[in-house]
Amino acid sequence: MKHFFDTLIIGGGASGLMCAVTAKQHNSNKSVAVIEKNDRVGKKLMSTGNGRCNLTNKNICSEKYSGSFVKQSEHLLGKITADDLLYRFEELGLHCICDNEGRYYPLCKQANAVTDTLRFACERLGVEIFCKETVKSLRKSGDCFEIKCNENIFTAKQLVICCGSKAAPKLGGSASAADYLKNFGHKVIPFSPALCPIKVDNRVLKSLKGIRSEAKAVLYDQDGAAIKSEHGEVQFTEDCLSGICIFNLSLYAVKGYEIGLDLLTDISNKELFIILKKHKELFSNNTIDELFTGIFQKRLGQAILKQSGINDFSRKCNSIKESEISVIVNTVKDMRFKVEGNCGFEKAQASLGGVFGREIDEKTMESRRVKGLFICGEAIDICGECGGYNLHFAFASGITAGENL
Numbered sequence: 001m002k003h004f005f006d007t008l009i010i011g012g013g014a015s016g017l018m019c020a021v022t023a024k025q026h027n028s029n030k031s032v033a034v035i036e037k038n039d040r041v042g043k044k045l046m047s048t049g050n051g052r053c054n055l056t057n058k059n060i061c062s063e064k065y066s067g068s069f070v071k072q073s074e075h076l077l078g079k080i081t082a083d084d085l086l087y088r089f090e091e092l093g094l095h096c097i098c099d100n101e102g103r104y105y106p107l108c109k110q111a112n113a114v115t116d117t118l119r120f121a122c123e124r125l126g127v128e129i130f131c132k133e134t135v136k137s138l139r140k141s142g143d144c145f146e147i148k149c150n151e152n153i154f155t156a157k158q159l160v161i162c163c164g165s166k167a168a169p170k171l172g173g174s175a176s177a178a179d180y181l182k183n184f185g186h187k188v189i190p191f192s193p194a195l196c197p198i199k200v201d202n203r204v205l206k207s208l209k210g211i212r213s214e215a216k217a218v219l220y221d222q223d224g225a226a227i228k229s230e231h232g233e234v235q236f237t238e239d240c241l242s243g244i245c246i247f248n249l250s251l252y253a254v255k256g257y258e259i260g261l262d263l264l265t266d267i268s269n270k271e272l273f274i275i276l277k278k279h280k281e282l283f284s285n286n287t288i289d290e291l292f293t294g295i296f297q298k299r300l301g302q303a304i305l306k307q308s309g310i311n312d313f314s315r316k317c318n319s320i321k322e323s324e325i326s327v328i329v330n331t332v333k334d335m336r337f338k339v340e341g342n343c344g345f346e347k348a349q350a351s352l353g354g355v356f357g358r359e360i361d362e363k364t365m366e367s368r369r370v371k372g373l374f375i376c377g378e379a380i381d382i383c384g385e386c387g388g389y390n391l392h393f394a395f396a397s398g399i400t401a402g403e404n405l
């Protein structure tokens with residue numbers, strides 16, 4: 001069947017739904033439709049924030065983002081602040097609360113509520129939604145875009161690409177946006193996984209599998225310069241480091257870099273040296289792997305000893321030399337892991353890459369190459385840290401496009 005709309009939005013996720021709602025709020029006479037390849041809209045949105053959806057943050061600013069659109073994002077983020085976004089959601093019926101780290105969630109702490117709020121607004125405002133639609137071909141003919149899908153053929157005066165990135169393919173992640181935009185002559189940076197566990201190499205890593213530890217994690221480049229540091233819970237898996245602080249480092253980590261973990265941030269090297277010397281005396285007749293009693297769980301303690309070159313756990317604590325205690329202290333305060341790469345799109349919450357920043361007018365989100373073509377969300381080369389920054393950008397870009405269609 002053939003359909004004509006003023007505006008067609010490809011992708012019924014965070015940016016696409018917000019764009020559709022804003023476009024109709026702005027001009028109710030405009031006919032607006034969303035096409036979505038999944039059997040329902042907002043599937044990824046419903047999995048965000050561990051099912052609770054961390055939709056924005058008190059500290060929204062461009063410093064929290066990486067990619068070629070960062071500089072331009074200042075305009076967008078200055079215009080659509082967290083307060084502005086929260087007000088818009090409140091007007092649609094969604095009330096939010098802030099946790100003690102500045103992250104906003106729906107009052108009911110359920111991500112479904114965010115999708116439902118946007119879906120209901122679409123229904124109320126008369127946005128047409130076509131699910132299970134796969135784009136077969138897409139072209140601009142004269143002033144109109146023609147989009148052939150498996151079920152329907154759409155013609156529209158304006159086209160908005162909101163198909164996200166390749167992250168989390170099971171939830172709808174795809175490279176479609178990059179393919180469509182390349183066809184329109186846009187410069188597109190290949191997607192790479194971001195906000196994901198980091199694959200590392202370290203001979204004791206396997207023995208740490210399943211352990212979680214508070215740590216300061218510092219990313220070092222090949223020259224040993226510290227690039228970025230984060231604090232939080234680090235989770236050890238068979239071949240990766242994981243946890244929110246590691247996800248944030250993944251935006252910058254490449255093979256050849258190193259991650260150093262400070263496993264006791266509140267205790268200085270000097271203090272730890274004194275504590276371990278005392279433990280040597282207190283536990284003098286215990287085996288060496290009891291040295292960390294009351295400090296670390298046994299498996300972590302054993303891994304620290306191995307990493308410090310102490311492999312014989314039948315030794316008694318009283319056999320430890322002061323020089324060995326110094327090495328142990330250095331390991332605890334800066335346990336090194338070689339970065340091997342990332343864990344792929346399956347485990348990534350977002351992507352770097354997408355359409356090159358300068359190809360979009362940040363005041364409208366319209367392409368600078370193709371008139372009538374707009375681009376929002378993760379299809380753009382920008383990625384924020386964990387904490388609600390990516391959804392904020394998706395919503396803010398959707399709103400900006402919606403107001404300028």
Ligand SMILES: Cc1cc2nc3c(=O)[nH]c(=O)nc-3n(C[C@H](O)[C@H](O)[C@H](O)COP(=O)(O)OP(=O)(O)OC[C@H]3O[C@@H](n4cnc5c(N)ncnc54)[C@H](O)[C@@H]3O)c2cc1C
Binds near residue numbers: 047376390391
């Ligand atoms: C597990 C997980 C948890 C996350 N948690 C958070 C969080 O708490 N806070 C936060 O800020 N960010 C979070 N993110 C990131 C956030 O979800 C994304 O940055 C955001 O959804 C991007 O919005 P978008 O509109 O660009 O893309 P999406 O929301 O991914 O929407 C794109 C839509 O387009 C559809 N689509 C793709 N290709 C086509 C096509 N060819 N034709 C038709 N439809 C198509 C997809 O099915 C999808 O519905 C999380 C991501 C994941 C995977």
